[in-house]
Structures are given as C-alpha cells and as structure tokens.
Amino acid sequence: MDYFLLTQDWRYTDIPQLEPLSRQLPALKPEFIQPGDLQQPLGLYMQSHEDSEYLDYLDEALPLVSARMMKLWSMYEPHMSFHPVVLMNPELSLQMTYHLAFPAAVNILHEDSEWNADRTLLQHIVLDRSRLPRRKIFKIGESAKPQLVIRLDVAESILRRDMTGITLQKLEVAAPRTIYRAVQPFVE
Numbered sequence: 001m002d003y004f005l006l007t008q009d010w011r012y013t014d015i016p017q018l019e020p021l022s023r024q025l026p027a028l029k030p031e032f033i034q035p036g037d038l039q040q041p042l043g044l045y046m047q048s049h050e051d052s053e054y055l056d057y058l059d060e061a062l063p064l065v066s067a068r069m070m071k072l073w074s075m076y077e078p079h080m081s082f083h084p085v086v087l088m089n090p091e092l093s094l095q096m097t098y099h100l101a102f103p104a105a106v107n108i109l110h111e112d113s114e115w116n117a118d119r120t121l122l123q124h125i126v127l128d129r130s131r132l133p134r135r136k137i138f139k140i141g142e143s144a145k146p147q148l149v150i151r152l153d154v155a156e157s158i159l160r161r162d163m164t165g166i167t168l169q170k171l172e173v174a175a176p177r178t179i180y181r182a183v184q185p186f187v188e
Contacts, residue, residue, distance in 0.1 A: 001132075001151060001152055002151070002152040002155075002170060002171075002173075003127055003132075003149050003150070003151055003152070003170075003171045003173060004149065004150050004151075004152070004155050004168040004169060004170055004171060005125060005147060005148070005149060005168070005169040005171055006057065006148045006149070006150050006155075006166060006167075006168060007059060007148075007166070007167050007169070008055065008057055008058055008059045008060065008165055008166070008167070009055070009164075009165050009166055009167045010167075012053055012055060012164075012165055014049060014051060014052050014053060015048075015052055015053055015054070015055055015058070015165070016046040016047065016048040016052055016054065016058075016087055016089070016096070017046060017047045017048070017060070018044055018045070018046050018060055018061055018087070019044070019045040019046065019047065021044075021061050021062075024044055024045060041083075041084040041085065041086055042083060042084070042085045042086070042100065043085075043086045043088055044085060044086070044087055044088065045087075045088055045089070045090070046087045046088065046089055047089070048087075048089050048092065048094065049092075050092065053164070053165075054066070054096050055164045055165025055166075056068060056069045056163040056164050056165055056166065057069060057163065057164075057165045057166045058098065058165065059146070059148075062085075062100055062146070063100065063101045063103075063139075063146050063148060064085055064087075064098040064099065064100060064101070065082075065098060065099050065101050066098060066099075066163075067097065067099065068161070068163070069099075069158075069163060070082050070099040070101070072154075072157055072158065072161065072163075073101065073137055073154075075157075076136040076137060076151075076153070076154050076157070077103070077135060077136060077137045080101065080102060080103055080104075080137065081101075081102040082099040082100065082101055082102065083099065083100045083102070084097060084098075084099055084100075085097070085098045085099060085100050086098075101148075103135075103137050103138050103139045103148060104133070104135055104138050104139070105138070105139050105140075105141035106131070106133050106135065106138045106139070106140070106141050107131065107141040107142055108127050108128055108131045108132065108133070108138075108140060108141065108142075108149070109122075109125070109126065109127070109128060109140065109142050110126040110127060110128040110129075110173075110174045110176070111128075111176075111177065112124075112126040112172075112174055113125055113126045120144065121145070122140070122143055122147065124172075125140070125147075125171050125172070126171070126172045126173070126174050127149070127171055127172070127173045127174070128173075128174065128176055129173050129174060129175045129176070130175070130176045132173070136150065136151040136153065136154050137149070137150050137151070137154055149171065150168075155168050
C-alpha cells in the first residue's frame, strides 16, 4: 500500500493568514493541543481579502480542514476527533468555520529517515513497514511539527472530490533492517 505526506499547496497565495497563535492562544502550545483542552469552538483571527481562497486544507500553524474534508476523513477514520475553529476577520465582517483535526500520532519512521542538523525538521521521510498502523490517516509521532500521512485510498478520495489546497508527496516505505549474529558452534 502507498502512503503520502499531505501538505498545504503553497501555490495558492491569496489565502487567509492566521494572526500569530502565541498572541491568540497564550496559554496553549499549538503543537500540544489535545481534544480535551478545548471546550468551546476556538475563535482565531485571520488576515484575508475579499478575494481570498478558503482551501479545504490549511496547515500554516494547525491542521485545519474544511467541513467537506472533515466529512471525508470521518468516513475513513470514524474515531478521529475534530474541534470547530472559527476563522474571523472583523474588518470584513467575515467568519469561516474549519475543523481542527486530531489524527493519531504514530512512531513510524524508519532508520533511513533524514533530519536536519538539530533534528527539528525531517528532510527525507521513510516509513517503517513493520510499524504501519491499520489507520488510514495519522501524523508522524517523532516529528514536533504536525506532519500528516494518508493512505492511497484516502488520497484517491480527496482527488476525486476536487479538494483544494493540497499537495501529496509519495513516501518511501522500507522494511526494517535485521541484524544477523554469527552463531557460535556448541563445543563440549
């Protein structure tokens, strides 16, 4: 089975830009938010224009999905949690509803994966075949930045529905290396 890294398509340039989350959510670290941390819909301020495009997937600071993307993901991962997020632009009197996705974190990296010098950014992702979960949508557990992985069937469903704002990068899957030890003959 093939797996893909799901990212926002950066060719779209006129999209809503979130105000810095450190000012909007001073008590929460965005990368550590869990579903139980949020009781009410989360309101976030954004900068946008009248012509801005509202993509089906935004991953600028948090993995935000549109209602139709959430519906699709829920078909493949019925137990995945989502939390409503209202993106607000008071200057334009505009509000757009997205959903913060909480895919399961899976420690899945193969030893051939490559990091930058201070191990904060994955430069080359290789998935370990022996650790592949039954899940169809998950995030890489070893990465501090949310990096979402989807299975081929999910990717095909997204593409068939003309979802906007996504790029898919096929990921390499490798078998774990086995270490063979020389067996000492039994001598009496």
